[in-house]
Amino acid sequence: MDIAVAVPALPGPGATVLGGAAVFAPGGKGANQAVAAARLGGAAGMTIAMLGCVGDDEFGAALRQALRAEGVDDTGVRVAAGVPTGIAMITVDQAGENMITVAPGANRETGAAELDRLAQEPRLPGAPSVLVISAEVPTAVIRAALNQEGRLTVLNLAPAPPAPGAAALLAAHPDWLVVNESEAAAILGRPVSGLTEAATAAADLVQAGARNAVVTAGAAGSAYRATTIEQNQSGGTVAAFPVTAVDTVGAGDTFVGALAVALAAGIGPADAVTAAAAAAATAVTREGTQTGMPRPADVHAATGYRWPLLAP
Template sequence: MIVVIGSINMDLVLGVPRMPMPGETISGGPFATIAGGKGANQAVACARLAAGRVPVAMVGCVGDDGFGDTLRTALQDEGIDDSHVSTIAATATGVASILVDAAGQNSIVLAAGANALLSPAHIDAARELIAAASIVVLQLEVPLETVGHAIKLAHSLGKTVLLNPAPARSLPVELLAQVDYLVPNEIEAAMLLGADARGGAVVAAQAEQLLALGCRNVLVTLGAEGVYAADAGGGHYYPARQVKAVDSTAAGDTFIGGLVAALATGATLEQAISLGQRAAAISVTRRGAQTSIPYLHELDAA
């Protein structure tokens, strides 16, 4: 089983010709409400790309509003176990306001809502679920105290722990030392190390530094440039498939879903990275978060 612990949001997506300057008003294009949240996106990607070979469960919180009901139904429709998705009374569901420009790049502002109330107590209540997992997946759109508690519990139970340290922030070394797969992007890798430089040989050096903090595997995602993966045996660069991107929303979440789905079904790390990259390449050719995540059969067809 794959257990994903994290955020569940409704994405409010607006197309724009370009990102507005401070104080500027511009005319936008199409608007849509789309199921999202890094946690839920990764759970949906795991479910679609595992294609029923491994069950997926979600641990998170929604508010007692229409968005919460819609997002819970979206998880259920993917066959995801939502028994540990809690509805918080008198609280709004998390939302993300997303601007997507003509080049497919996005700018996101989050309102955490119920996500901010995911607590260590919710993790303890899901102990049996976590104990049944083979891989536990986490991000940073819920309280850090809860993330740390979940990682400590999963690690103590001998589970493989994958952390996507997004949004970018610094993290305690003792937390990183309990992570089996750390999957930051360039900015997040730099933030973890308190560094500004990114790219090229710098990424390889930063991956080595993150390994030295105790992570078993570090995968730095480089967007259209690919992925740099490193472990105790060394590092390797995996170039990305070249496609015409229209929206990068959830591309990283899709990569992680493919990576985790493949690892959970016995693939090698190289095979898992390939599947994640193939899925992410399809996702950027589509608009939205969960609306862009492909199913495994679509990868086979492509």
């Protein structure tokens, strides 16, 4: 569950600021990414399902209801007794920039039951089955999920674990790794800022084990490095679509959900990253996290970009 407060400026260390009313809204990285995928892929007939855990409380019930309302299959979301639903405490300033602190709660209960459920999920013949994993669940679960065969994996290492943990996950060779500048910096142990450094970081993350990598750089755009079946590599940058940001919360989750949909539609790396960038740009023009996530028609209206191979 997201708890968001708008403030004039983000507080520094030791500072207290007065904000507006606290807004409670469905959230969580996995749920956000599922909603983004459902809004962008549902019109094309894609099935979006969520695996994970919520607490046996009002927040957990609200989150599951929100998933169902968006057409996300929530039958794989387990209610964990005795632990609270995870929450994200979000502060947003007047420029739309944000700070987020996550209390994982029931997310940390995700484990063997969810892995067993994942193993039983059907694979559709002739179409890629895409598994999106965020770092809000235990590292051991992430590693085990990456090792299950038969799916295209998209790993969003947010929040980024300490370098040794990240190295172990990259050694499991996720098909796609998606991180922002600060997450790439934490993994690589050096600053990453701007598209040039993001492109170098993406190449280094592929060298470290990811088959393909994207490093998002906020208003500057994103950089990617891709590997073909023949082990040839290519890469590039995608400039951010010019929009006026209202609320940047959820932009990264929209990017990840959109990328997963594009990959499931069989779109190639460069076009998939562009599609994800257009969706993320649209999301920042709208208030709210899940409420601000776009449908294909919204993306076209905000950016002029038409989603390839997908219904409007």
